[in-house]
Amino acid sequence: MSSVPRGWDCDMEYVHYSVMQKEVLSFLNPEDRPxxxxxxxxxxxxxxxxxxxxxxxxxxxxxxxxxxxxxKAKNRLAPYGDRFEARNIWFDRFWQEYDGPQVDYVLFDLGISVFHYEESGRGFSFKRNEKLDMRLDMDAALDASQVVNTYDEKSLADIIFNYGEERYSR
Ligand SMILES: C[S@@+](CC[C@H](N)C(=O)[O-])C[C@H]1O[C@@H](n2cnc3c(N)ncnc32)[C@H](O)[C@@H]1O
Structure with a gap:
């Protein structure tokens, strides 16, 4: 993941640079098949x-x-009409429920986007003085500030150990 600051002197809009573009396009290459x-x-x-x-x-x-x-993606991809469909869903949930036509290619570019660090206002970056929130799903009940301020030490250490794979979590 890397950021390309666009227009430093004007609107300071950051755009996410998609990683490994050449490789991704050539590995998942349908040629001219539908x-x-x-x-x-x-x-x-x-x-x-x-x-x-x-x-x-x-x-x-x-x-x-x-x-x-x-x-943002929907606006950007609107010119492609019904060749593109957006779904606001966790990807594991999508696959549990999916019963549509055969899927030929699947792409995962895991993590978060430059948008989250630079624009979301959700405390993903130490660079900015923002509330610690860190949700992707803004309808989710818990945000990160509730977790760090209300969970006991053992639960926090378990989270850091299990999800952060940090063996010195304690
Ligand atoms: C690294 S960015 C993808 C950038 C994209 N490939 C591009 O070229 O613009 C990862 C995106 O996946 C989303 N995301 C992360 N985990 C997710 C999950 N479990 N289910 C659905 N979306 C998720 C994040 O909100 C973020 O927008």
Whole structure:
């Protein structure tokens, strides 16, 4: 993940640079066959845009649990009409429920986006003085500040150990 600050002197808009573009486009290459790709981590739609541009017979379903970033992707990919469909859902949930047409390609670009660090206001970065929130799903009941301020020491250490794979969590 890397950020490309666009317009330093004017609107300070950050855009997410999609990683490994050449590799992703060549490994998941439908050539000119009709095919369906599920982009499990749509973000601002960078990878999906590259795929839709390069492969005219490809359809894309894009998943993101964050409604705000998904709106950016929907606007960006609107010119592709019904070749693109956005779904605001956790990707594991999507696959549990999926009963649609055969999927030919699946892309995961795990993590969060430059949007989250620079624009979301949700405390993902130490650079800014923001409330510690860190949710992707803004309808979720718990935010990070509640967790760090109300969980006991053992529970916090378990979280850091299990999810952060930090063996010195205690
Ligand atoms: C690294 S960004 C993807 C950037 C995208 N590939 C692009 O080129 O613009 C990862 C995105 O996945 C979303 N995300 C992370 N975990 C998720 C999950 N479990 N289910 C759905 N979306 C998720 C985040 O909200 C974020 O927008």
């Amino acid at each position: 095919a369906l790709l599920v982009d499990c981590t749509l973000g601002e739609g960078g990878h999906s845009n590259l795929f839709l541009q390069k492969y005219p017979n490809l359809r894309v379903i894009g998943l993101d649990r964050d409604k705000r970033i998904m709106e």
